[in-house]
Amino acid sequence: MESKGCCSCKAKTEAPRPPTPHVAMLVTPGMGHLIPLAELAKRLAAHHGVTATLVTFASTASATQRAFLASLPPAITSLSLPPVDLSDLPQDAAIETLMSEECARSVPALTEILTELKSSKRLVAFVADLFGADSFDAAVAAGVPKRCLFFPTNLHGLTLILNLPKLHESIPGEFKDMAEPLRLPGCVPIPGPDVLSPLQDKSNPSYKWMVHHGARYREAHAILVNSFDAVEPDAAAALRAPEPGRPTVHNIGPLTQTREGSTVGGGPREACLEWLDRQPAKSVVFVSFGSGGALPAEQMRELALGLELSGQRFLWVVRSPSDEGAVNANYYDAESKKDPLAYLPEGFVERTKDTGLVIPSWAPQIKVLAHESTGGFLVHCGWNSVLESLVHGVPMVAWPLYAEQRQNAVMMSTEGGVGVAIRVPETKRKEEIAEAVREMMVGQGKGALVRAKVAELQKAALEGLCEGGAAAAALAEVVHTWTGEDK
Structure with a gap:
């Protein structure tokens, strides 16, 4: 007679499955930063079985943000960093300065959060968005294996910031006074007055912060960009070419809200x-x-x-x-x-x-x-x-x-x-x-x-977001470097 119960015997001898991979994401202030990072977290959960914790700043604990965070699926949790004192900054401090200072001053508290997450979850990576490069210090201190930068805008902006330390040395005056447009590899020429606004006054602390971020971006293991090749093909090709000391760049966009996910505000039918x-x-x-x-x-x-x-x-x-x-x-x-x-x-x-x-x-x-x-x-x-x-x-x-x-x-x-x-x-x-x-x-x-x-x-x-598409493949490649698992 055929033996019964062999399946259960086999189950007993199988090795236990490894814990679910988890990623921590630091969201610098602004819904424009939170929404794409949350969409990235959703894709990680839905397509790769990766759970996430979104870490936000106390300065942006608005009703809009709270409602948005509450609407996210169970695989995505959130934590808020404690407030930091920014009262020593000038009244007219630029937004870029405020965000950068808040991040830098939050490194000790973030280190504690990451250390706790690492002790309770299989924390495979830490992702910071564009004003959060100083938070890499917290990831290193907590022993997080992989550090990534999420760049919520495009390859043109990333190319500029990556080149800023060199441009700072080679362009003595203000960008707005340049006689010729700024020409960067693979990018549309940008007239001086149209260059990023925080770079338009070199005496402003926001300019120094942007140069600082450009240098620190190179400490990332990878840079994830919310763009896609078809919208800026030449910039994508330029960043795909290897460059010593520059992290690999992955186009994983467009990460946008869906109609179903747009839950903040309004009634049943606005x-x-x-x-x-x-x-x-x-x-x-x-x-x-x-x-x-x-x-x-x-x-x-x-x-x-x-x-x-x-x-x-x-x-x-x-x-x-x-x-x-x-x-x-x-x-x-x-x-x-x-x-x-x-x-x-x-x-x-x-x-x-x-x-x-x-x-x-x-x-x-x-x-x-x-x-x-x-x-x-x-x-x-x-x-x-x-x-x-x-x-x-x-x-x-x-x-x-x-x-x-x-x-x-x-x-x-x-x-x-x-x-x-x-x-x-x-x-x-x-x-x-x-x-x-x-x-x-x-x-x-x-x-x-x-x-x-x-x-x-x-x-x-x-097409890029569909299974087998360019963006989907790029994200799968990143997840594989985090986990060593193919999905």
């Missing part, structure tokens, strides 16, 4: 989506300057009149103007400080009620971009928003504000760049705004080329 339901296909320009952007009052007025003059339907997320602060005044808190509708031209809302909808502070951006009525995006050129637009096949009008946004606008524009956006002229007069919006939406020249290029890149972006 009013703006109901309004979009009533509009013709691809007829609406979505206007938003990200979670942290605001315009000066005069530019708000010109934008309003430009939208009206364009004759196009629009959905505009309005915030109170930035005249009393910086254009990134809302960086730590996305809520508008005052009633923004009070700053619009008299009669504007009434005159445009049949073609436009103005909403204060916030809209469900992913759902708006995914809506069939959305045909264009007037965007501040934050990289998350650019990727979301490309993933949903929405052409853009570029209106950069701060950080790397001007550099992104050069890279994306039709003048020598990728050709997915029409840039609004610096003068930002209502006639120029109207012309750019009209061309992007219905133009048969430059606008038609932009719409075709966006459709091409949408296909490449989605």
